[in-house]
Every structure is written in C-alpha cells, then in structure tokens.
Amino acid sequence: MKNIVVLTGAGISAESGLKTFRDADGLWEGHDVMEVATPQAFDSNPELVLEFYNQRRRQLLTVEPNEAHKALVKLEVHYQVHIVTQNVDDLHERAGSSKVLHLHGELLKARSVRNELDIVTRKEDILVGDLCKNGYQLRPHIVWFGESVPMLDFAIEITQKADILIIIGTSLQVYPAASLIHFISEDTPIYFIDPKPSIQENGKEHLKVIPKTAVEGVPTLVDSLID
Known part of the structure; x- marks a missing residue:
C-alpha cells in the first residue's frame, strides 16, 4: 500500500x-505576535496570553x-x-x-511550564493558578516563536x-x-x-x-x- x-x-x-491567527496586517487578533506567542510574552503577561488562547479554544469548540x-x-x-x-x-x-x-502543538491540550512532556487534555479555559499534578502552572501546548x-x-x-x-x-x-x-x-x-x-x-x-x-x-x- x-x-x-x-x-x-x-x-x-x-x-x-476558524479564524487564521495572523491577519493581513501581521497582527494576531489585534495583537502583535510578540505579545501572545512567545515564552517572553507568557512570562511578562500570562493573563493576556492565556486569554488569547482561551478565546481560540472556545471558538474551536464551535466549528466542525x-x-x-x-x-x-x-x-x-x-x-x-x-x-x-x-x-x-x-x-x-x-x-x-x-x-x-x-x-x-494542540489547542485542546495543556502542559506544565516546567516539563514539556507533562501534557494533559484541556477543553476548558486555562487560568493563572491552574496547576499540573506536580504543582506547576499550566500553559497552552503550543509551540511559540523562539521555541x-x-x-x-x-x-x-x-x-x-x-x-x-x-x-x-x-x-x-x-x-x-x-x-x-x-x-x-x-x-x-x-x-x-x-x-x-x-x-x-x-x-x-x-x-x-x-x-x-x-x-x-x-x-x-x-x-x-x-x-
């Protein structure tokens, strides 16, 4: 075969x-890519980054x-x-x-900020304070720029x-x-x-x-x- x-x-x-992340002007849903899709962005403003992907996840669950x-x-x-x-x-x-x-990566998964192999299925929003089984913050299971x-x-x-x-x-x-x-x-x-x-x-x-x-x-x- x-x-x-x-x-x-x-x-x-x-x-x-599904909206494609990057618009014609180079922005992702009105955000500069460096604000929402880099490890540095997550370190400096995790709430913004998490909400960006929460919105993407919510939208994904509405389409076929x-x-x-x-x-x-x-x-x-x-x-x-x-x-x-x-x-x-x-x-x-x-x-x-x-x-x-x-x-x-996959939008419907999350992983530990400490261990990229510690991955879980996640259809719900990820918030600051949501932790993996070992007590570390969860982040989207997405390959960001620079990774x-x-x-x-x-x-x-x-x-x-x-x-x-x-x-x-x-x-x-x-x-x-x-x-x-x-x-x-x-x-x-x-x-x-x-x-x-x-x-x-x-x-x-x-x-x-x-x-x-x-x-x-x-x-x-x-x-x-x-x-």
Whole structure:
C-alpha cells in the first residue's frame, strides 16, 4: 500500500470558520505576535496570553470539520495516510483521520511550564493558578516563536517515506515546516492545493498545482487518486 503524506496549513481550517491567527496586517487578533506567542510574552503577561488562547479554544469548540477534512479520511481505505499539520486544531481527528502529527502543538491540550512532556487534555479555559499534578502552572501546548519544534524529526521521517505528497492551505513560507518538502524523493508526485498558490508548475513534471480552496480541490483530488 502506497504512502501519502499530507501537509496542511491554516487554509484548510479557515473553511470551517476558524479564524487564521495572523491577519493581513501581521497582527494576531489585534495583537502583535510578540505579545501572545512567545515564552517572553507568557512570562511578562500570562493573563493576556492565556486569554488569547482561551478565546481560540472556545471558538474551536464551535466549528466542525469541512468537506476537505472528510475527504482525506476516504484515502485511508486505499493508502497509508499520514497528515502533518501546522494547525493546532483537532479538525482532522474529528473528521476521522487516524494518523495526525501536529508540528505546532494542540489547542485542546495543556502542559506544565516546567516539563514539556507533562501534557494533559484541556477543553476548558486555562487560568493563572491552574496547576499540573506536580504543582506547576499550566500553559497552552503550543509551540511559540523562539521555541524548538519537538515533532520535526518525526515529521521528517514520515515525509521521507512519501510516495505521494499533498500540500493543502499552506504557503510553505513558515519554517521549519516549509523545509519538509525537501525530504521527498525528486520523482515523488506533489499536489499543491491553494487558491493563491505560492509555487508554480513551470515545467516541473512531478508538481501539479490546483488553484482552488481546500473544500473545492481536495474532494476532487481524492476521488481521482482513489479511481
């Protein structure tokens, strides 16, 4: 059974109604990224940072997987499918995908500020004073700017085994996630789905650019791969 690796970004979740964190002006929900997505921000103003992610978590619980998420599940009948996502939501899992790796953490989990491996499921707000079992403050299980990406090596291992690579809703501009495309074989077919694609085919015989939204492009591509 062939291996399909799917790299997904904010574009696939946006069609479920989830706001993408970063707006066109570079602000995240009106906040400078340095105010809400760095360890230094959390140290200086934990209430602000926690409330920022509490709002994101609350919104996540109000939305559902879309047709693109659901279509990817159908591939698992015919292929070994691994999804490597930059998204921190659980929409792939809720749709039914069985192998999902989150590069940047998970919004519905929290972890100890002292031990990054002390992780718990958390659907409720996280407040200052909410402690892990060892008595340390809980924080969102999110990879902030300036922090290492602990799942990157696993993502590289998965990507290296790809017989087919599908890229959905990501500009491939954010590193280290964008580097994953360099770990596939030169002859691996690549399907790039994005309404405003950041790369072009330009004679690249193994690259197929599909300039559509995830909901428009993914079900059609999945049907073609199954047929």
